[in-house]
Amino acid sequence: MADAFPTSLCTRCALVRRIQTDRGSVFLQCGLARTDPRFRKYPPQPVHRCEGFRQEGPA
Template identity: 40%
Template sequence: MKSALKQDPVGICRGCIHSKIITSSKGGIFYYCRLSESNPQFAKYPRLPVYRCPGFQKAISKTE
């Protein structure tokens, strides 16, 4: 049985504080990594799904 994370087509980027969702004019959705602005180790638009990332920091939701 696969874990819920392995079934997520985005992976951990969905819950990362450094992630910014970009919607194109054609309706495509992309996940932009803000860490790429200061560190070339991180891709601007990482290949999804991402399951491990040294820069991952959990975003705090408004319900927590």
């Protein structure tokens, strides 16, 4: 799936989950929101700064 928000940190974050509706809308769900109330489940996009960001891929 092409990234809907290419400039957003979330698109490169290991904690994100991409949700696509039947109508084709894409939402980026923050996995950190489940355990940390400082983070919104669906952060307004694009996100440019985030202290919870974790680079996806091998460390």
